[in-house]
Amino acid sequence: MSDSNKLIKFSNSYKKLNIFSFLLIIFSLLILLLKGLNFGVDFKGGTLIEIRTVDSVRISDLRDAFVNMNLGDVTVKKFGKKNDYLVKIEKKSTDENFISEINETLSSKVGSEVNFRRVESVGPKVSNELLKDGLLAITLSLAAMLFYIWIRFEWQFSLGAIIAIVHDVIITLGMFSLLSYEINLSIVAAVLTIVGYSMNDTVVIFDRIRENLKKYSKISIGEISNISTNETLSRTLITSVTTLLALSSIYIFGGAILKGFSFAMILGVIIGTYSSIFIATPILNYTKVSQKTILKDDLENN
Amino acid sequence: MLYFSKPKVLIIYSILFVLSFFSLLNLNTFNNHIPFSKKINLGLDLQGGSYLLLEVDTKPVIKRKLQNKLIALRKTLKDENINYSNLNIQNQNIIIQISTSNIELFEKFFLNKENNINTYYDNYKSFELNYSIEDDFVTIKYSKYGLIEIKNSSLDQSLEIVRKRIDEIGTKEPTIIKRGSDRILIELPGIDDPNRIKKLLGQTASLSFRLVSTSEDDFGSELLSVDNSEEKIKISKRVLLSGDNLVNARAAIDNRSGQVIVNFTLDRSGAKKFARVTTNNVGKRLAIILDKKVISSPQISESIIGGSGQITGNFTFQTATDLALLLRSGALPAPLKILEERTVGPDLGEDSIKSGSLSLVIGFILVIFYMFFKYKFLGFIANIALIGNLVLLMGILTILEATLTLPGIAGIILTVGMAVDANVLIFERIKEEAKTEKSLIHAFSMGYKKAQTAVLDANITTLISAIILFFLGSGPVKGFAVTLGLGILTTLFSAYFLARHLSSIYVMRNKDKKVVL
Secondary structure (H helix, E strand, O other): OOOOOOOOOHHHHHHHHHHHHHHHHHHHHHHHHHOOOEEOHHHHOEEEEEEEEOOOOOHHHHHHHHHHOOOOOEEEEEOOOOOEEEEEEOOOOOOOOHHHHHHHHHHHHHOOOEEEEEEEEEOHHHHHHHHHHHHHHHHHHHHHHHHHHHHHOOHHHHHHHHHHHHHHHHHHHHHHHHOOOEEOHHHHHHHHHHHHHHHHHHHHHHHHHHHHHHHOOOOOHHHHHHHHHHHHHHHHHHHHHHHHHHHHHHHHHOOHHHHHHHHHHHHHHHHHHHHHHHHHHHHHHHOOOOHHHHHHHHHHHO | OOOOOHHHHHHHHHHHHHHHHHHHHHHOOOHHHOOOOOOOEEOHHHHOEEEEEEEEOOHHHHHHHHHHHHHHHHHHHHHOOOOEEEEEEEOOEEEEEEOHHHHHHHHHHHOOOOOOOOOEEOOOOEEOEEEEEEOOEEEEEEOHHHHHHHHHHHHHHHHHHHHHHHHHHOOOOOEEEEEOOOEEEEEEEOOOOOHHHHHHHOOOOOEEEEEEOOOOOOOOEEEEEEOOOOOEEEEEOOOOEEHHHEEEEEEEEOOOOOOEEEEEEEOHHHHHHHHHHHHHOOOOEEEEEEOOEEEEOOEOOOOOOOOEEEEEOOOOHHHHHHHHHHHHHOOOOOOEEEEEEEEEOHHHHHHHHHHHHHHHHHHHHHHHHHHHHHHOHHHHHHHHHHHHHHHHHHHHHHHOOOEEOHHHHHHHHHHHHHHHHHHHHHHHHHHHHHHHOOOHHHHHHHHHHHHHHHHHHHHHHHHHHHHHHHHHOOOHHHHHHHHHHHHHHHHHHHHHHHHHHHHHHHHHHOOOOOOOO
16 A cells, blocks of 8 residues: 555545536436537538638628529538538438539629538438437446456446446437537437446546455445555546547647547547546445455355 | 567568558559559549438339239239229229129239248248228239338339449549338549439430320320420320330530431331331321420321431530430439538548648657657657558558548547557556565566556457447548558557567667666
C-alpha cells in the first residue's frame, strides 16, 4: 500500500459529486423531454444536401431560394469551409428527378453555380428502421456489458458499472439536446464507443478493488476504493489524455462530417472517466461490498 | 512472463513481417503486376459514389397474378361443372358466389394437390392460395407462402434486370445485392450524379404494341397520354405484341430523315405475330406504348415481315439510347421505389481522405510525443508497439480487403489513442511492482502478469461494443466497427507479444542495473 498521506481522498467527495451528478441527470432528462433531440435525416427521414457554391452567395439568398421551392421545412446552415452549406429538407420525395430539379432551380436563383457535394435521402420506412436498430444496438450493448461484468464480478460491481454508463449516456445526450447538435448514425456509433470506453475505465478500477479486497481484510471498502483509485489514477489519466489527444485531432482536423462524432466522443471520454471514479466506485460503498463478497465467489468456484 | 522461446519469437516477427508486407501493398501503384494484389477498398464516402436502396413493390404483381387466376378460374370452374356467379376481384381477394350445393365440389377441386390453379408447395407444405367461405361467398387470397413466392420471384427477376441495366451503362464495379425479402441494395462507386441511373431504374419499361382505337365506343379501350405532351389518345386494350418478344434494340439515326430512332429486332414468334398484325391492319395506326405512355403511333403503311422495326419519336440521342437500353434489358416485374439514397461527390470524398489522414497523422504524433514524455524509454517500446499495431491493423484490413470509410478512419485514430492503454496498464503496474521489487526482471515479470486481467477485461468490453455495432450498424458505421474491433485485437497482440518481447530484451540487457523507471 502506498503512503496513506499521499492518497487523494476520493471518498470524501462521493456524496457531493453524486448529488451533482444526480442533478445533472435530472437536468439532462428534462432537456431531453422538453427540447428533445435534433434527429438528422437518418432517423427522421428527409433529404440532406451538402452544397458548395462556386461564387460566394448570401445565406439568406439560399434560404429564400429554398422557401420559394415549397419543400416544406428547410434549414440551411454554414458547414465547414466558406461557401459550403448544409441543407436539410423535410419533404420526402420519391420522384427520381427531385434532386436534379432542386439543383437547377437553385443555380438559376442564387446566381452562382451550385455543386451538390453530398446528398442523403432517407425515406420514412428506412429512417424508422435505422432508429429502431440504433436503439436496439445501444440497449443490446448495455445488456452485454452488464452480463459480462456480472460474470466477471459480483452483482454490486455490475450495478455500479451500469449506473455509471447510463449516467454517461444520459448526460451526453442531454448535452446534444442542449446544444441542438444533430443525432445521426455516427452519433449512435459514438455513444456505443463511449459505453465501451466508460466500461473499460470502470473495469480497470474494479479489477484493482477486487484485488485489494483480497489483500486487505481489515480495511473498509471506502478506504479500499481510495487506495485502488489512487493506484490506477495515473493509468486512468494517461489513457484519457492519449484518447483525448487522438479525438481532438479528429475534432480539429477531421473535417466537418466527423465534428459531431468526435465531439460526442470527447464529451463521453471526459464524463466516462469521471463516472468510473465518482459514480461506479461509490456504488460499491453503498452496497457494502466487503472481502466476504469476493471470497464467497472464490469458495464457490473451488 | 518474460521468457520467449525461439519459435515463438520467430512466429511473432513473421506475423509482423507478413502483415507489414500486406499493409505496404496499399502504397504500391503497380498492383496488377503482383500475383496476390490486395488493397483496402475505399468506402463510397471516401471515393465518391452512390448508394441506393430500392424496394420491389409487389402489389401490382399480386394484382396482375390475381387477374390471371381469375381468368383461369372462370374456365376451370366451367370445365369442372361447378356453378358459380359473380366472379370478381376486391382488394387483393377473388370473390366467387357458389351455391351451397356446389361448395363441396369446389373445395374438393381446390384442395386437390394436382389442380391447375392452386399450386401446392411441397417445400412449405402449403397451398399457394387460401380460401374462406361465408354463406355462399368464397373468398380466395394468397397464402403467406404464396406471397413469399411472389416476393422471391419478383425480387430475383428485378435483381436480374437491375443488374442488366446498370451493366449496360458501364459503371465500374457496381455492387448489386438482395437485402431482406423485397429490397435491392446498389452501390455505384465513382458515380457523381445518379440521376440517369435513378431514371433508368424508376421505369418498369413494359413495352406493348396496340392499335389506336377508332371506334366511338369506350369499351375495350383506354385513354393514354402521349410522351412529352398533354395530348391523349384512345388506345385499344388488346396487346398485339409485348416487349417479351424483343431480342435487341439499338439507338440509331435514320438515314433519310436524320431523326434519332430506335431499331428493334423481334424473336421468331414475335416476328410472325408482328407480320400478321401489320398485314391485317394496313392503314391503321399502331401505338407503341411504354409504361402507359404512348411513345409514338405511326400509321402502318405496309406489312412488316422481317421481324425488325423502328420506333420514331421525339428522341434525343440520349433518350433513344436509354430507351433502347431499357428495351434490351427487359421489363421489371414490379415497380421499384427508392427508399434511401446517399451520394457523395468525388471532391468531397477527396477532402474527407485528406482531412481523415491529416487527423490520423497528427493524432498519432501527439500520442507518440506524449508517451515519450511520460515514459521515456518504456515510451519508446510503447511507441514501437503502437506503430506495429497500426501496421498489423492495416495488414489485416488489406488481407480482408475491408472497406475503409470516414468513420473507419476515426476508428483507427481512436485505436491509436486507446491502444496505448494496454501498455499504460502494464507499465504502471511495473512501476508499482518496482517500488517493492529489487530485481528489474521480477518487476517486469510481475507487472505483465498482474496487469493481464485488467487489460483483457478492458479490451473485451470495447470489443463487445464493436461487435454489436458491426451487426446492427449500417454502411459507414460498420466500417467504424471493423477498424475499432480489429484494432483491439491487434492492440492485444502488439502489447502482449511485441512490446513484451521488446521489454524482455531491455530487461535482460539491464538486469544488473538498479531499478530506475
